[in-house]
Amino acid sequence: MRIAIQLALRNLLGAGLRTWLNAIVLSFSFVAIIWMQGLMVGWDYQAKRDMQEWEIGKGQYWHALYDPYDALSLENSHAVLPNQLQLMADKHSAVPILITPATMYPNGRMLHVHLRGIPSDQTLLNIPTQVLDTVLTDALPIVIGSSMARSAGLKKGSRTMIQWRDSKGTFDAVEAEVVDLFVSNVPSIDAGQVWMELTKLQALTGLPHHATIVSLQDTEQLPNTLGDFVLKQQSDLTKEIDEMIQTKSAGQSVFYIVLLLLAMLAIFDTQILSIFRRQKEIGTYIALGYTRQQVVGLFTIEGAMYAVLAAFVALLYGIPFFIWQSKVGFTIPMETSDFGMAIAPVMYPVYSVGLIVSTTLIVFVTTTIVSYLPARRIAKMNPTDALRGKIQ
Amino acid sequence: MNNDIIINIQQLVKRFPIGKGEFTALKGITTSFRKGEFAGLIGPSGSGKTTLLNIIGSLDMPSEGEVTVLDVSVGSLTAKQAALLRKEKLGFIFQSYNLLQVHTVFENVEFPLLLLHYNASERKKMVMEALDWVGLTDKAQSKPSQLSGGECQRVAIARAMVKKPVLVLADEPTANLDATNSHTILRTMEKLNKELQTTFIFATHDEKVISYLHRKVFLDDGYIVKDEWVKND
Ligand SMILES: Nc1ncnc2c1ncn2[C@@H]1O[C@H](COP(=O)(O)OP(=O)(O)OP(=O)(O)O)[C@@H](O)[C@H]1O
Ligand SMILES: [Mg+2]
Secondary structure, three states: OHHHHHHHHHHHHHHOHHHHHHHHHHHHHHHHHHHHHHHHHHHHHHHHHHHHHHHHEOEEEEEOOOOOOOHHHHHOOOEEOOHHHHHHHHOOOEEEEEEEEEEEEHHHOOEEEEEEEEOOOOOOOOOOOHHHHOOOOOOEEEEEEHHHHHHHOOOOOOEEEEEEEOOOOOEEEEEEEEEEEEOOOOHHHOOOEEEEEHHHHHHHHOOOOEEOEEEEOOOOOOOOEEOOEEEEEHHHHOHHHHHHHHHHHHHHHHHHHHHHHHHHHHHHHHHHHHHHHOHHHHHHHHHOOOOHHHHHHHHHHHHHHHHHHHHHHHHHHHHHHHHHHHHHOEEOOOOHHHOOOOOOOEEOOOOOHHHHHHHHHHHHHHHHHHHHHHHHHHHHOOHHHHHHOOOO | OHHHEEEEEEEEEEEEEEOOEEEEEEEEEEEEEEOOOEEEEEOOOOOOHHHHHHHHOOOOOOOEEEEEEOOEEHHHOOHHHHHHHHHHHEEEEOOOOOOOOOOOHHHHHHHHHHHOOOOHHHHHHHHHHHHHHOOOHHHOOOOHHHOOHHHHHHHHHHHHHOOOOOEEEEEOOOOOOOHHHHHHHHHHHHHHHHHHOOEEEEEEOOHHHHHHOOEEEEEEOOEEEEEEEOOOO
16 A cells, blocks of 8 residues: 555656646645635534624523514513512523614605614614614614614614504604614614613503513523523524524535536546556556556556545645635625625634545545546456557 | 476467457467576467467466466466466566556556565665666656666666566567667576576567577477477587
8 A cells, every 4th residue: 555655656646747737627626615614614503603792692581472583572572571580680690681673764754664672871772772772852862883874764863753553552653763773784683673671661651660671691590581581592593693694605505516627637647647648657556566456556546646635736825825814804795784694794714623634535535436436447457468558 | 307398388278359259369378487597489470489488487377278477377376376476476568668658667567566565765776776787776766757778678678677577578578679789688688597597588570689599499470390409509
């Protein structure tokens, strides 16, 4: 085996340009696969981090009836905060949020929105809630996200009418002023969401001490249910991200397969060509004491070694490229709001050792198989015919 | 005297399938070779020289008859056993040299030693010794493409001889060489035959080669038609 590797390397390096062309083609597949996989991992990681920082913390309590996909459920999915959660909220380790359906009339249009009450002194989430304390004599201070601002045509300082129904079903309305805008990659806190001070919303709706959901700094040692509230772990809440990334990855694997196929085609072709062009050499190996099986082994190792050379070539430009990419990030060439969830316009790929090792392994195994298949023909060759180079 | 015999051939028949029929290249060969012989298979093109040499070299199998080389019956060898026989005991020299083009002269000669698992320092010593026999020590790092035909064939001789095999089979070794080069390599082989007691069997119709032989086995149409010893000195 060691001799075969030594010989294979000599043969490959001796073949010069063709070897390096194959190695370079294969290295493209290497780098592209690792890069795209890294992007997926980075996306997943970033989306989860954004969700944690902007929306869910380390987990949430949901009112048992709360269903984010059913706007009608909001009418009933709130309750007085249990004592334990109130205490945690006072210590800033929990952020109660009350959600109420409302209608907004920006620039004469009518928009269905959710009013979200949040304590202005919370520090768990990135939403700029401190400004909700701004004192305005004739308007309610609200904060909205940039994509909401765009779709509603609102700017910082804009005013708009907001209408809602209180707990008794009576319509009420107030003039609100956008005191700040925030930019976040988490659409569920931005699109259609209007943030205001919790106690003000509780007062407006006649639901003192009520909350719909509670974001938590930590979920350890918390019971699964607390009063009307049910605990949701972070992993449950981010499951959709995993699912989406998986679907995306599956879509991308078609691309990997095409990339690999191209490289494999080059290697397959080289192998077929070698076997025909190098008949005399094959005969010589046999005359010198190799068995045909050993020659098959030698040719297979030669082919498999393309993966090794490709890995080296990939290192040369791949490492600087990956480092640059993970610093600068990759700007996604599409509208990010098309994805119904946290996605940054710039993604920072994350390259793990596992990713690099598994990719290398996959490329190595496929290359070996592709090299072996044509090399099997050698085992059927007649040594004396091979020596004369007469096989057609 | 009999225990000196290293090749024994009895009623050897070799048939090749051709289309639906068969072609009989060797039609009943019986002969033997002793250790240290410098013998040649001589005959016109198509007479079966290469075929016989290939069977002796265990590269091909007899269709009928018995061929014993160094106490093993070629007809009953597995591919693996045949490879072992070639690796340990036989050396081949070809008309077209068959050097490994991408390897240096040194690496070409080193190849049989790699297969025999000699260590690096032994290999180096043996390769340089073999290159010395053929007068090519200064070309060790050259590639075959940089050598003349005569030099290539000398490398091939060094490669065949480096492991000091019992038997060297040379198929038309001078066919691509001019007279001067032919005489050089023939003298080299003659010298190695004397010094190392290596048995040489040639297949040839080249008069220059024939003039060096100590024994001439004439083949025609798959038969031995004459077997002639030349008195030494
Ligand atoms: N693999 C094969 N299949 C069919 N016929 C073959 C095969 N090998 C050799 N022959 C035939 O057997 C006969 C003897 O061939 P061989 O190569 O032994 O001749 P040779 O004496 O070495 O001739 P040359 O001097 O031209 O090399 C030829 O007629 C050749 O066509
Ligand atoms: Mg011949």
